[in-house]
Amino acid sequence: MKRKFTLLLALSLAMLILVTGCGSKESAEKSNEPAEKQKDTFKVGMECGYAPFNWTQMDDSNGAVKIDGTAEYAGGYDVEIAKRLAEGLGKELVIVKTEWDGLVPALTSGKIDAIIAGMSPTAERKQTIDFSDNYYKSDLVMVVKKGSKYENATSIHDFKGAKVTAQLNTFHYSVIKQIDGVLQQPAMDNFPAMRVALESGVIDGYVSERPEGVSASAANPNFAMVEFEEGFTTTDDDTAIAVGLAKGSELTEQINKILAGISEDERKAIMDTAIKNQPAAK
Structure with a gap:
């Protein structure tokens, strides 16, 4: 009886170890999935409320992109630039709607990969984050x-x-x-x-x-x-607009190469189209 009991106990422990091992493997595989998927996405933060740079709409008309976690879509100049960058990076674009004050914290915490939100590369901001080359400039x-x-x-x-x-x-x-x-x-x-x-x-x-x-x-x-004949005194960085990136981001060089391939005429055409397509003010 003791032999039978010992044998049964040994078999039970072996089964338990096997099941536990499989579960651990499955858990490990599942835990790796988000990381793998994360590498294939380009998460961009913007307000989705600063037309014609970015806005919110209820469908995907005029090339709008679904806003992550909502039934809404984002459109505008920033979205079109983000689409070109995502394509050049070989990643899927994910728009993360974020309040203005939350954009830099979202970037530094890793919630988003970039800020494309009509943001100027001011000296103060450069203390916290990096910026790409400019993708727009205005008065x-x-x-x-x-x-x-x-x-x-x-x-x-x-x-x-x-x-x-x-x-x-x-x-x-x-x-x-x-x-x-x-x-x-x-x-x-x-x-x-x-x-x-x-x-x-x-x-x-x-x-x-x-x-x-x-x-x-x-x-x-x-x-x-x-528009002013005698206007505000500003610096070039104040009136420029660039992509915000985490300090030392490996994306900076790649993004600058992609931006260099978008001509000034194309940028102007993108902005003119954004102004034309913007939703009516509420």
Whole structure:
């Protein structure tokens, strides 16, 4: 009986070890799957709320890309650039909708691989992240109500006494103090919020870049874009737009090579198409 019991116990232990070993192998294989899939994706963070650079829509029309984890899609200039980069890298593009203030933390924590969100490579940001070569460059403008006394302004100083704001944590907000006598208002979280504030008269204008100004005035007939003869003092990095990347990222060199293959004429055509395809302002 003792022999039979010992034999049965040995067989049971052997089976247990075998099953446990298989389970461990399966678990290991499963744990490796996300890592393997991760290597095949290019996760890009953007607000999806800064037309014509990026916006949110409800279908895949005009080449929009599904936003990760939602039923929505992202379109715009940044999306088209991201698509070209993903193709050149041989990876699947994944759009991760992220609030502006969360973009750099998302990049440094590894949640995303790149920021393609109309972001300027300012000296302050370069302390935390790296940037690719520029993929767009534009001038600063002011968006105002059509018919207001500011519509025909030619100098930033024509906005003396005006209630002016810009997006939080952008260089747009920092240049407002260059306007003599301006009533600088608290910075706002995003461009849709600023458009609502302008429409309702809470502000007289907000600082933006030319593509967004064209977009805003095209989407809302009550808005006008003011371009200046005597404008803001800025650096080249302030008005340029580049891809944000983690410090020392191996993607930087590859992305610069891909960007070098996109001509200025093609970039202009992509932006013109984005402005044409942008959804109406809400």
